[in-house]
Amino acid sequence: MLNPKTIDDTSIDQRVYTLNLGPQHPSTHGVMHLLVTLDGEVVLKVEPVIGYSHRGHEKMAENRTYEQFLPNPARMDYLSGMIFNHGYCMAVEKLCGIEVPRRAEYIRVITSELNRIASHFIGAMDYAMGLGAITPFLWGWDDREHILDLLEGITGSRLTYSYGRFGGVRNDITKEFYDGTRRFIDRLRGRFWDYENLINQNIIFIKRSKDVGVITKDVALDYGVTGPTLRGSGVNYDVRKMEPYSAYPEFNFDIPTREEGDCLARYQVRMAEMEQSLNIIEQALDHLPPGPIRAKVPRLVTPPKGDCYCAFESARGAVGFYIASDGSRIPYRIKVRAPSFSNLFVLTEICPGHFLADVIAIFGSIDVTVPEIDR
Amino acid sequence: MPTAEPTKPLENVRNSLLQVIPEAELRDRDYRECGYHLEVRLVMRGMRRVAREMKDRRFFLETITAVDFLEYFHLIYLFSTYNEASFRVMARVKLLPEVRPFSVWDIYSEAIWLEREVYDFFGIRFQVHPNLKRIINPDDANYFPLLKSFGKTKFTTDIDDILC
Amino acid sequence: MEVKGNEPICIPSRDLSPEYVEIPAVVGFAPVQDLLDLARVNSLWPLTFGIACCAIEMMAAGVARFDWDRFGIIPRGTPRQSDVMVVAGTIPHKLVSTIKTLYDQMPAPRYVIAMGNCAISGGPFSYDGQYAIVNGADKIIPVDVYIPGCPPRPEALLQGFIKIQTKITKGIIDANRRADKAARKRKK
């Protein structure tokens, strides 16, 4: 086979050509553009080109007060919008030193974990659809609609939530939400058995996923990979456990990891994480403390001079909000550390040598959201 | 396990960094208040040594970003660990606008794209970079968006060093 | 592309450039065309072109619960086989040439749905000094139906498709429905 290092697409050898797995492609989860250099079916080089969904969030942050910037985080990674929203509120609270009442922390954990399950449904089932399995895609989205109904009941929106406020959450959870979540937990626990039968033992799914796109621990460290993609390679790094924030220390849940590091391992980690999230929600609902849902916070938050970096775990990995404030109402600089950005460029390391169809499988198993990369 | 003050690993990193770059200024920061444990303030020359030392101690490069303070830039590197109680080290480099910092891409492969993003938004040209071109903005764009001089930004004029 | 930061970015508003003018069919016989329109209405194949958050709601409209298959809507991967282009999401400058290329590669008759505030007017990201996005899809390609919302609910997207159906059949269905209602009232 030709040596990937020395080949580029202008080489005289006719068999090598470069293909645009471009912005508009059914398998690229949004407008991701992969420049794939191929020798027949074998991939020699993959170069992701990004920027097709760049909206200038960070420049907007320098024109908006902290409150006006609230809707933006949920539109960065719209699959785990609730987690980003709470993360941004947590970053500003850390900067201003605002204490969040325990009930609000519990509500944040419940809604974040529900959003994580919804995001994993899309991540895992889009991966399965990348391999041609349409039924799990329909099942996954159907179960996800239950979560969206629950969250829409209390927040009013299905995808891009602005539910968090500095110092707590906007409104309390209702009785229907409480009962609905209980019913949802029981229903979903029964459904995992169906997914197990439909996909996990499917010989085609296993043959297409096993030993495909193996990410070793060193490569993961070199590229700063975090999240389920990293946990599929055997490193149990999860910001909820390593740097406990919000109310997570009060729940016991474990971090599922797999040792193989291939596409199947990442898929299994996502499915196992859904069960862990269900445990967390159940424990949070059992011990939901009474009390206020928002701390006393001035209408316009003016944090002191200084900067702070607040890390939290989204469905795709370790997200970090770096906020530098100059003491005024408008942030001086907000930098969002997007996990998808680091997870994406692992492709350039692990894709050479696979077939083109495997590149789509690997890209699906890494599960990135494009606007989060381009911010 | 809550992050009680991880004295043991933090001390190791502090001592090793002190040996590697004696001229840098190390500060302990309270994690609960600012999100990182150790801040290293140094000049551009020492940055590659810090990166190599962090790579040897199995830290991963969380992000590279810059903050524009009109007369100078702050180039911010964040390192974090996978394994034991995670703690975060921030390397802060003060750059004058025309200075071309060294690239750390051969130590951390992810730095290739992180540095391209910093160049794309701030115009900071890294030396010895494999292909330093724009990554997010259109290739024929002639502006560096996140500079304070570009476009609309409301910021108070009395900017001294924010972080002191 | 010369972009200065401080004044707002505005690409000259789309004059219906000649390349987008549809050349009508050779046989312009009305009843035949109406019959064809009725056939086109019930098999609108959208191009799977989701850019951002609205794409997720577009997929949700395609899945079991909202199920746009009822209207004969089958998403197609290539522009060569699609009738409707749903612009779902924000349009950065880097994507403008792609949208134009895809729109050109779609055969006539073709329609465009601008889904979400970003595609209508730049939505939550359009402000004085925005350097990255184009304020609205109609600055690039002629748009038939605008669906407000951020993101709009899947039902709103389905209603957008129905509105396109009414537009295609030039309101024939509504006219007949109104005529029947008037007739029933007169008979009472």
Place this chain on the structure above:
Amino acid sequence: MIQAGLGEFLFVLILFLVGLLLPLSMVIINFVLGPRIFGEKRLVTYESGMPPIRSAWMQFGASYYLFALIFLAFDVDVLYLLPVLLAYQKGTGVFELLEFSLFLFLIALAMVYAWRKGVFRWR
């Protein structure tokens, strides 16, 4: 008598005419009834929205050709399914089943041979 002889070949003529007219009529109806658009990039080959990097005329690997051959083998034998039905109508079903499964088995042998030769491994 010649006419009688000729009569049997009438259906071949009909088949040929239908085979010719059907696609032609589709193209003509489409040309006549449908509107047309001449966009600037209409004839550019579609490569997910980007200008194609190289023309599609290039040398392909040999394994594509072998793959196509094996597909052809099975495609042709599917073609035989229909005439077999018409031809073997006399006896009970068992004979036809045996006859045809033997035919399928022979073609499957070709596939096993290709498999052993490593055609499906693409290297």
